Amino acid sequence: NHLFVFEGDGVINDFPGNYSQYRGSTVHGPQSTENDADTNKDFPDGKISSLDRELRTDNKKRQLSYKEKREFETLEKEISELTKEKQSVIRQLNSDSTAFDELQRLAVRIGEVTNLLDEKEMRWLELSELTH
Incomplete structure (x- = not known):
């Protein structure tokens, strides 16, 4: 196995081995400082953005927290009540x-x-997607 490594400015190196071996050899080499600099450009404080964190957690299905479960239950009741009120107002x-x-x-x-009904239905959909 070997890799063609594109280092920029038209420089291409042939690395003998697989990607894991290449990454292991560049961790201590001069390339790692460039990678760290690129990471620091994206996240200057060294913090991962909430969107990136959210995308990482989306790969794993997470369960609802207790608060979200309670919200999910109350949303169903509120949606039912708002639907009845809407029908009543339309009749009037x-x-x-x-x-x-x-x-x-x-x-x-x-x-x-x-x-209100639209907002609550959207939130209900978000929570129901997490439960399934």
Whole structure:
């Protein structure tokens, strides 16, 4: 086995061995300082970004925390209640005997309920993906 190592500026080296051996030999060589410098450019504080950490944890299915389980349970109840309220507001909007002021109030409320419902459904979907 051998590797062609592209070092930049048109320089190509032939390394006898596999990738693990190559990485082991470059850890103590001059190349490791260049790799460290590249890493420091990406993460100047030496900290891994939250997105990178999140991507690493996405590879392993994580379980819900206790708080997330409780949130998941309450979201189902809240979504059910908001759906019922939305249906009630729609019924009131469709009735002929509603006054103009009441229609305006109901129109505003249906917008609020719809937005809340969308937010809670999105969060519910996020949590349900973690459970399965």
